[in-house]
Amino acid sequence: MTTKRYVIAGAGFRGFCDALELAKIPQAEVTILETAPFFGGVMYSLDVDGFAVDKGVHVFDSIPKSLAEIVNEIMDGKTSEIEFISASAYNGKVTEGFSLPDLNSLDDRSLKDRIRHELLTLAKQGPSAIPPRSLHELFAGRFGQTAGRIYSDIFRKVYGLEASEVEPQAVAQTSLHRLKFLGDEEMLSLKKSDAWLDFVLAARRKSMGKVDDLVSIYPNDGLAMKGWCDRAAPWLESRGIKLCLRETIKTVRETPSGLVIETDKRRLEADHLLWSNDNVGALGASLGIDGETADKFRYGTPMLFIVMMTHATKIRDFTYLQNFDPAGITYRTAAAGIFSHQIRDGISFITSECPCLPSSERWKNAEAASKDAWEEVKHLKIVAPDATLVNSKVFRIPITFKLAKLEYSAKIQEFNERVAKKTRRVVLRNVVPFFRRDIYLDSLTVRGLVE
Numbered sequence: 001m002t003t004k005r006y007v008i009a010g011a012g013f014r015g016f017c018d019a020l021e022l023a024k025i026p027q028a029e030v031t032i033l034e035t036a037p038f039f040g041g042v043m044y045s046l047d048v049d050g051f052a053v054d055k056g057v058h059v060f061d062s063i064p065k066s067l068a069e070i071v072n073e074i075m076d077g078k079t080s081e082i083e084f085i086s087a088s089a090y091n092g093k094v095t096e097g098f099s100l101p102d103l104n105s106l107d108d109r110s111l112k113d114r115i116r117h118e119l120l121t122l123a124k125q126g127p128s129a130i131p132p133r134s135l136h137e138l139f140a141g142r143f144g145q146t147a148g149r150i151y152s153d154i155f156r157k158v159y160g161l162e163a164s165e166v167e168p169q170a171v172a173q174t175s176l177h178r179l180k181f182l183g184d185e186e187m188l189s190l191k192k193s194d195a196w197l198d199f200v201l202a203a204r205r206k207s208m209g210k211v212d213d214l215v216s217i218y219p220n221d222g223l224a225m226k227g228w229c230d231r232a233a234p235w236l237e238s239r240g241i242k243l244c245l246r247e248t249i250k251t252v253r254e255t256p257s258g259l260v261i262e263t264d265k266r267r268l269e270a271d272h273l274l275w276s277n278d279n280v281g282a283l284g285a286s287l288g289i290d291g292e293t294a295d296k297f298r299y300g301t302p303m304l305f306i307v308m309m310t311h312a313t314k315i316r317d318f319t320y321l322q323n324f325d326p327a328g329i330t331y332r333t334a335a336a337g338i339f340s341h342q343i344r345d346g347i348s349f350i351t352s353e354c355p356c357l358p359s360s361e362r363w364k365n366a367e368a369a370s371k372d373a374w375e376e377v378k379h380l381k382i383v384a385p386d387a388t389l390v391n392s393k394v395f396r397i398p399i400t401f402k403l404a405k406l407e408y409s410a411k412i413q414e415f416n417e418r419v420a421k422k423t424r425r426v427v428l429r430n431v432v433p434f435f436r437r438d439i440y441l442d443s444l445t446v447r448g449l450v451e
Contacts, residue, residue, distance in 0.1 A: 006450065007261055007270040008032045009249055010277030012041025013436060014429060016232060017443035018276045019241050020070070025447060031242040031270075033249060033263065040229030041277075048307050048393050051342050051349055052224035055305060056400070057320055057334050062214040063437045071217060074235045075228060080220040082339060087321040088175075089328070089380055090154075094321070098204045101154055101324040103147065103181035111146065115181050116190075118144025119201075123194045134406060135170050136163035142200050143179045151176050157326040159301050159403065160357050166299070167404040173434045175322055178202035214437065224340040252286045254423040272450045275428045278402060280415060287422050294415045297408035300399030303331075304354040304363065306370045307393045308377070312338065312348035314387035321382055329362075329369065329376050330354050347390055350382060358398060366394040 006022045008015045011034035022030050038044050045052040059082055060071055072079050086099040093105035106112060122144060132138040135155065140148035152163040155176060159166075171177050180187055180202045187203040219227045233243055244265075251262045252273060261268040275283045284291020320334040330352040337348030352373050356362050362369045370392040377383055419426055427449050 003027045003029055004272075004450075005029045005258070005270045006031070006272050006274065007259075007268055008274045008276050009283070010034065010041070010275070011036070011039045011233075011243065011245070012277060013043060014439050014443070015041075015276040016236070017440050018274055018429065018446050019236060021443050021446045022274075022450070023239060023241055025451065029242075030240070031244060031268065032236070033247050034243070034245050035248045037246050038229065039233040039243065039245065040225065043225045044229045045224040045226035046307075046395070048349075049309070049391060050344065051307075051309075051337065052222070052226045052340065053307050053349065053351060054225050054336060054340070055395075055397070056351075056353060057332060057336075058225045059216060059218050059319075059339075060436055061216045062435070063216070063440065065213065065215060067437070067440045068215045068217055071228065074231050075219055075221065076231075078219060078221045078227075079217045080339075080341075082216040082218050082319065084216060085318045087318060089321060089323040089325055092325065094380060095204075098180065098202075099320070099322055100175050100178055100180060100202055101151070103150060103179070104183060106181070112181050115144055115147045115179075118146055119179075119190075119197065123196045126196070132168045134164045135166040135168050138168040138171055139163060139176070147179055147181065151179075153326050154324045157324070157328065158331050158355055159299070159401065160355055161299050161301075161403065161405075165405055167406060167408055169409075170403045173401055173403060180204075218339055220341050222341045224336070224342070249282070249286050251288075252423075252426060254425060259423065259425050271425065273426045274446070274450070275426065280412070280428070283419070283426070283428065284415065287419060287426070289415075289418045289422065291415055294408065294411040297405045297411050299403045299405050301401040301403065302356060302358050302363070302396075302398045303400050304356045304366055304369055304373075305395040305397050306352045306354060306373050307349055307395075308352065308370065308374055308389060309337075309347055309349045309391045310383055310387045310389060311346055312343045313346070314384040315348060315350060316382055316384070318382070321380060323376075323380065329373050330380075333377055333380070333382055335382075350377065352377065353400070358396075363396060366396055370394050 008018055011032050015032055019030050019032055022028055043058050045054050087094050087096050088098050088102055090101050091105040095102040128141055132141050136152045139151040155163040184203045187201055191198045191201045221227045237243055248264045253260050259270045259273055280291040281295045315335055318335050320332055322332050323330050333352040336351045354373055374389045
């Protein structure tokens, strides 16, 4: 049987999943190339004063049991099931057990009545035959004009960009895909009244009972996601998958027998190259075509990432809270130190992702922003009123959530066509799946792309 050689560019979670699937092909040789000095991509935790701190919320959230079994095997069983204790804030009010915006916190009943009227009208009319051109149009077409404007305002707060500038599929990367604007009983009644309303409306999970068989787990070895990343690399290698860190692809060219891939360290021959990362510009450069045009149509979402250390007993029992108040400083705050089993001398930490444009004064004076964020998390009762900020660390992160701006889909399609003219042996992986379960499920199709 002929050996099949596959090279994967990118050692993030997508590269990990793609490698797992390709390794199932008989006689397959799988090599992962990664420019970073570590495995795991954005999942790899920071070292902050001796704590392992994830760059955001990177729990294995709502994943299929088959993936959970793989994670557990890599961790030698050192994982804990996470019972999500989520909350959200809007209009200065916190809704427990709910991670989307809760417009029921609005004080104006007439506004809620208007939202209800617009929703019922939409349900009666049925979905529009004209697809939305932007995320703003999707919000209006899904929730009505009134709620759509509110959601667009929330989007601007979280991402620093107008919803009218973003393609509608960006909704999959947000917590803005469903609407709650009344109490749970009223929401459930509305959901049951119409199939369309059931699709677009939400209620708190505890009022709906068990809705799927997915599980949520997290490493419990005290090393956060870094613990999983550091174990996953040798686990892959033990299965014959070669991992090459600190290595950059320079050129890719097709020959009669396959591909020749030149890196800054070696020359590789392969039957297929899977580009399992989102650096389209680098792929274009390696093939001698322009990939930066497509990259220019993606927005990076700059944020200040703040790690705040305090006494563990002063941190409330929660997993994360999403603050949708347009005037708020923080967006998503997590009890990261608690659920990652990190308490040292009674001290643990919380993390806050704070939307912030690089041109703003807050970005320039990031250290002062940590004090304002601390006061906000106290106001939101994430920590006790008498909690003391023992220490804090602020990171300026210019690119976090990557969103497709208008025309991105057309530009990436043009790029794919140019790649295909060069070679059919390079596969640019689908960057749409965002959550880990979606990335994993999408990887199950990868064999069909190369066989």
